[in-house]
Amino acid sequence: MRRWILAAVLAALPLPPAWAAAGAPTVADQSIAAYLQPLSGLSxxxxxxxxxxxxxxxxxxxxxxxxxxxxxxxxxxxxxxxxxxxxxxxxxxxxxxxxxxxxxxxxxxxxxxxxxxxxxxxxxxxxxxxxxxxxxxxxxxxxxxxxxxxxxxxxxxxxxxxxxxxxxxxxxxxxxxxxxxxxxxxxxxxxxxxxQPVYGGGLLEAIPAQAVADYAARQRAQGGPVRGRVNQVWDIALGRTVPGRFGWKANQPSxxxxxxxxxxxxxxxxxxxxxxxxxxxxxxxxxxxxxxxxxxxxxxxxxxxxxxxxGLAVPARRGAQAPAVLRGERLFGALGCAECHRPTWKTGKTAALAALAGQTIHPYSDLLLHDMGPGLADGRPDFQASGRDWRTPPLWGLGLARRVNAAAGFLHDGRARSPLEAVLWHGGEAGAAQAAFIALPKGDRDDVLAFLNSL
Ligand code: HEC
Ligand code: HEC
Structure with a gap:
């Protein structure tokens, strides 16, 4: 992407202050115990x-x-x-x-x-x-x-x-x-x-299935390269096929x-x-x-x-208002990352635990399957997910991943040793975003990484 186009896009993008706020489902812990904390409001x-x-x-x-x-x-x-x-x-x-x-x-x-x-x-x-x-x-x-x-x-x-x-x-x-x-x-x-990380799963589960399906339909209606799909998987307790949500290919329903x-x-x-x-x-x-x-x-x-x-809470962001992080956040939108890594969702009016209901959350995922290209393909279908499809992973808490576990990897098979490497592997529906990221001046790329690190 040429710089001036980017600048124009950036200027046009409002930055909702809510993106940076620590909502009710987050905890302030930044230590190696950051992912171990309960939601507030459990009975x-x-x-x-x-x-x-x-x-x-x-x-x-x-x-x-x-x-x-x-x-x-x-x-x-x-x-x-x-x-x-x-x-x-x-x-x-x-x-x-x-x-x-x-x-x-x-x-x-x-x-x-x-x-x-x-x-x-x-x-x-x-x-x-x-x-x-x-x-x-x-x-x-x-x-x-x-x-x-x-x-x-x-x-x-x-x-x-x-x-x-x-x-x-x-x-x-x-x-x-x-x-x-x-x-x-x-x-x-x-x-x-x-x-995969397991914190925040209750909040992801509390996003209404209809809202996810509507978002998939919206992506497809745009006619662009990003065309997410909902996996359809077997629910053992219900004895029927339902939307998938968990696992690297959204191969589990609950x-x-x-x-x-x-x-x-x-x-x-x-x-x-x-x-x-x-x-x-x-x-x-x-x-x-x-x-x-x-x-x-x-x-x-x-x-x-x-x-x-x-009941596991999500760690709050750190340094969300730093200028580099704010620039990175805008670039994240302008490059098209936020299309799949959707920042904001609202959980349903009712949920398995009262504390999960009616929350505004920032998982940075659309919970949809995307064709990520041949480089990331495993060639192994999983229900409706093809051998090239992966579910967009949530990015919340990402910046603490290596503090919590020094050996933590990124992407489905851990091949990426850093968020930078993870982005460079993006292809398929994410190929345009990846190419635009590579074409950025180094300072801008560093801002995107600073943003990811603040999540
Ligand atoms: C051998 C390592 C291993 C063990 C042991 C293990 N898991 Fe996992 N877990 C994984 C892998 C790998 C995935 C991704 C699975 C996939 O994509 O098919 C996963 C995914 C998950 C997820 C989905 C997270 C998400 O956001 O989609 C949850 C929840 C989870 N595991 C809970 C558990 C629980 C509970 C146990 C113990 C009963 C457990 N795991 C034991 C490796 C493990
Ligand atoms: C077409 C949808 C899509 C777009 C656009 C996209 N991503 Fe992703 N992203 C994914 C999927 C799917 C994965 C998981 C791929 C895998 O595991 O093989 C992923 C993985 C990641 C990861 C690793 C997360 C982890 O926990 O392993 C990071 C970091 C990331 N993306 C950042 C970005 C950034 C920055 C951009 C913009 C330059 C971007 N993504 C654009 C779908 C997308």
Whole structure:
């Protein structure tokens, strides 16, 4: 974009003061505990459930003890038989995101690899691999075979930005080894994904589905390159297809199902929504392994865990009125970033918790799927999301990501080590915004990054 066009656009853009304000759903904590805080306004009963849920999220789970051997009733029993981590917190470090391993030989931590075969599976979702299911479980309890190991290596590609600034982008390469149940086959599809931040999820859930659908229709009516779509996914409790909202491809409809799905797929825990251990027919040791009383995550525990996720507040912005940040905020609008990273939403009049209702929030996401181009494609469809589609991730709290977890990565597979690298990977529907960002003078780019850092 030429400078004068940009200047004209900037002058025309009013800057709503609300963008910078810390609304009711935010907390002032800027420490490494910034993502751990409850919303203000929870009732004592909700707060009690929230605290119970925090224990279930934070504490490690163990495998069922031998018959007759008593365990401390506070111990969380039911891990595995196959799993990726022993606690939710193990991947969602201090409720923030995970990261990708830094080098070729390093085991994944805070991320996982989704698997499938081409074609639709049950209810239009991904088609699981017969011997492995839809996710590679790289751990197992003693006596049970883990499914396999996944490693990432990188080739670094240099990008030259306007003014000569250089940035190195890591192009990831996935390698799967130590397979427990035979080869995956040439048709297997892979999607490595890092854990997402979990704070603010209740507020995202409280945005009315109709408002999101209306926004998608508005984007399409503009006839420009940005054409977001709502994913349509299976809701187990309702027994029907509903709009998707959570996960990197908006492949989960609700926090309850997302939590129960993670408990089952990532830790092996059963629940009313997922009554079966995630052992495939070929995995006999897994099927025969010791169980505790079923389900591991009772309805009451799932309710507590869901209340915890719903009740997590968002950190307030820092330095939102600094001149560079304000310039960056205007550029964010002028470049077209705010089209997908929609700054402001209003939550519904009613919500799962009273504190979530009627709030004006600033997640910087449209919750829609966008074709992000071949560079970011995983080639693995997920319900209506194609192999090139990703849901716009919220950007609130982004500036604290590395303070909370020094290993936190950006983008779905953690390939980006900074917000700058994340923006440089944008393509497809975001290609024009990315090109305009690259063409900016370095000082303007730095202002955009200062703005992102203030979120
Ligand atoms: C092995 C690492 C790992 C573990 C353990 C794990 N998660 Fe996750 N979590 C992820 C990944 C990866 C995603 C993105 C999933 C996707 O896109 O399909 C995710 C996504 C989520 C989201 C969606 C956030 C959003 O805004 O869309 C929530 C909520 C969540 N996890 C909760 C939990 C809970 C609750 C537990 C424990 C029962 C848990 N997770 C255990 C890795 C993990
Ligand atoms: C067409 C929609 C779209 C536009 C326009 C867009 N983004 Fe994004 N953005 C996305 C999607 C989708 C992702 C996630 C991609 C992935 O994970 O592979 C993303 C990811 C990001 C991330 C990483 C967030 C994280 O937590 O990993 C940052 C930072 C970001 N965008 C900033 C920007 C900026 C700055 C601009 C403008 C120059 C911009 N985006 C324009 C859709 C868009």
């Amino acid at each position: 004592p009963a909700e707060r009690d459930l929230f605290d119970q849920g925090r224990t279930l999220f934070d504490r490690p789970w163990v495998m069922a003890p031998k018959a007759g051997r008593l365990h401390d009733p506070a111990t969380l029993v039911g891990l595995g038989p196959v799993y990726n981590d022993i606690s939710c917190l193990g991947c969602h470090v201090r409720n923030g995101g995970g990261g990708a391993p830094d080098g070729p030989g390093i085991a994944m931590h805070g991320m996982l690899v989704r698997l499938s075969l081409p074609g639709p599976g049950p209810h239009g979702g991904p088609l699981p691999l017969p011997a492995y299911g839809d996710q590679l479980n790289d751990h197992a309890v003693p006596g049970v075979t883990a499914e396999g190991q996944a490693r990432l290596s990188y080739i670094v590609r240099t990008v030259v930005l306007a003014g000569g600034q250089r940035a190195g982008l890591r192009v990831p390469h996935l390698k799967v080894s130590d397979l427990g149940f035979g080869p995956l086959g040439a048709k297997a599809l892979f999607s490595p994904r890092i854990a 926090l309850a199902q997302q939590a129960a799905g993670a408990a089952n797929g990532d830790m092996g825990l059963t629940s009313p929504l997922f009554p079966d251990k995630n052992c495939r027919a070929a995995q006999t040791a897994c099927l025969g392994a010791r169980r505790g009383p079923q389900p591991d995550l009772t309805a009451a525990r799932l309710q507590a865990l869901t209340t915890y996720l719903r």
